[in-house]
Amino acid sequence: MQELIVNILLAAVALLAAVLQLIGQKSSSGMTKKQKVMLWRILAATVLLLGLQSLGTSVFDSLGSSGRWLRLALYLVDYLVIGYDILRKAYKGIRNGQVFDENFLMAVATLGALALAVYENGDYLESIAVMLFYQVGEWFQSYAVGKSRRNISDLMDIRPDYANVERDGKLEQVDPDEVDIGSIIVVQPGEKVPIDGTVVEGASTLNTAALTGESLPREVQTGDAIISGCINMTGLLKIQTTKAFGESTVSKILDLVENASSRKSKSEDFISRFARIYTPAVCYAALALAILPPLVLMLGLGQSPAWETWIYRALTFLVASCPCALVISIPLSFFAGIGGASKAGVLVKGSNYLESLSQTRIVVFDKTGTLTQGVFEVNGIHHNEIENAKLVEYAALAESASSHPISKSLQRAYGKEIDRSRVSQIQEISGNGVTAVVDDHTVAAGNDKLMDRLGIPYISCYSVGTIIHMAIDGQYAGHIVISDLIKPTSRQAIQALKSAGVYKTVMLTGDAKQVADQVAEELGVDQVYSQLLPADKVEKVEELLARKRGKEKLAFVGDGINDAPVLGRADIGIAMGAMGSDAAIEAADVVLMDDDPMQIAKAIKISRKCLGIVYQNIVVAIGIKLLCLVLVALGFANMWLAVFADVGVMILAVLNAIRALFVKNL
C-alpha cells in the first residue's frame, strides 16, 4: 500500500516538473535559469527513481552477488543527480568553517539513511525521496519568494519608463533621465507624469492614487505645479520640468521604499540571531538523540541498544529542523507590509519604523497644518448691518495693498478680481489695521485698537480667531472672524487613533491659549500646550518622552515645514501632506503623502497588521518545528513527514506574509 502511494507521489512530482518546465519556457513566468536547471534535475531523478522502483529488487537478485552492487550504483547515480549540489555546498561549508547550515543537515540525514540502507541492503528509496522532496520544497520556496518579491515590486512600481519630448514637431519618447531641467515635456491622457514641473499648457484631471492612496481625482490647469507619479486622465498637458528625474518625487519615493527593508527591525534581528544559535543546537540535539538513548538502553536497562532506530530518528530530526520558513517569511512580511503601506500613501522608511509604529501609544500633533488646514479663512461675520458679501468686499478692497495672511484670506473670501481703481487713500496703521476710501465711502478695517483710535464703539466677539472690526463712514458695520479651519476629518482621526490603542493625544501649538484650548476641546485631544516657540516643542516632546512607560512609543505628527527637529527627536516622526516637499521626506521616518489626518490611524493599523503577521509566522513556524522535533524524537514521525512539515510550514508562512500587502480595508 505504501509503495503504491509513493509511486503515485513520484509520478505526480514528475508530471508537475514537466508542466512547470513547459510554463518556464514562457518568459513571463519569471523563472531563473537556475530554477529551470533544477526542474530538469527533479524530472530526471524522479523518472529514474520510478523506473528503478518498478523494476523491483527481484531483477537484481537474479544477477547474483553483483546485482546488489549494481542496484546500489544505479540508486547512487539517482541520488547524485538530485543531490550533488547539496553535498557540494555542505562540503564547502565545512571547509569554510560554516558547518551547521541546512545543506549540512540534509547531507548528513540523507547520507546517513543511505548508509543504513546499504548496510541492510534494504530500501534506498527513502533517502533519495527525502532529498527529492527537499529539493522540490526548495524549488517552490525560491520560486514563491521570487514571484512574490516581484509582485510586490511591481505593485509599487510607479516608475515612469519614458518622457515625451517634442522635437521638430514630432513627439519622441526619451529616457526621463535624459530630460534637462526646464525642458518641455508632453503628457498624454493615460500616461504617467514622469518628472516634477509646472503646467504650461492644457488642463486635465490627475489620478494621484499611486502616490497618496487617495482615489479622488485632482484638477490641474496652466500654471499649476505638478508632481511626477500622477496619472494624467483626461487632457493633454505640456509641462515645463522644474527638477531632474533623479530629484523628482517619484524617484525619491521609489528610492525610499526600496531602501526601506535595509533598515532591519528587531524581529528580523531576532530571527537572524535565532538561526545562528538554532542550527548548531539542533545538530547537537540530533547527535545526542543518536547516542544517548541507545547507551542508556544498553548500559542502564540492559536491553539491546537498537542503534539503527535511534540513528534513523536522529537523521529524521535533522530533516525536520530546517529553519527556512522562519528565516524567509519575516523579511518577506515586512517587505509586503511596507509595500502595502506605500500603496495606501503611507511611506515607511524602514522595517524598524514599521515595528515602532505598531507600538505607538502616544501621538503628539503639531496643530497648524496637521489638524487644521494651516490656511486662514473667514469663519464668521457678526453684527453686520449690510450684506455679508458686501462687508467682505469692502474689507478685501481696503486690505488690497497688504500681503499679510489675513488680508490674503479676505481677498480669497471675496473671490473676485480686485479692482484697485475703486480704492484710494489707503493708510496702514501698523498693529491696528487700515483705513481707505472705497467707492467714496471711508472704510476702516482693523482690531479693537483701531476702533478705539477712531472713537467708534464696537461689539467684542466671543469666537476664537482674529477679529476684524469694520466701520463704514464712521459707523460700526460689524466684524469678520478669521480663523484657521479644522480639517473635516480631524475629530474622526483622533477617535480612530483612540480605537487603535493610542491612549494619549497631545497637541502642540504656537497659537494663543484661547484658540488652542477651543480647538483641542472640539477635537477631543487629551492635552494641549500652547504659545510654544519651535524650540519649546522639542522640549515638550522630550518631557513626554521621559514620562512614557516601557516599550510604548511616541509619534510626532507635523507638516514637516518648521518641525524637522521635533520629527527627529520623537521615536517616530510622521510628516503629512508631504507630496512634493523634499524637506519633510528627508526629516520624517514615516511620510503620509496625503494631508488627511485619518492616514495616521491607518498607518498604525497597517503596522499592527504587519507585525501581527510577523508574530504569527514566528510562533507558528517555531511551534510546528518544535512539535515535529518532539514527534520525531519519540518515534511518531518518519522522514517523509519531516520533509512535508518543513515544506508545508514554509509555504504557509510565505502565503501568510503576502497578506501584509492587503491593507485596503483597514
Next chain:
Amino acid sequence: MKKTYKIEVDCANCANLMEEAARKTPGVQIATVNFMTQKMIVEFEEGHEPAGVMQDVVKACKKVEPDCEIFL
C-alpha cells in the same frame, strides 16, 4: 563612498551570511544586503578603492554562499 550593487541570492539566510561576510571584509565600513530588492549597499572606508574592495567582497561572499552572484 556608498555604492549599490545588484545581487542574486536565493535564500534570506544566505543573504544574511553574505552581509556578515561583506562587513568583515577590510575596506568596508558598512554593508547591507537587501534580500527583497536583491541589492547590496556597501559603504567604503576612506582611502580604499571600491573596485578592489569589491573583489574581496565577492570572494568572501562566494565562500559563505557559493551560489550567490554580485554584479559589479
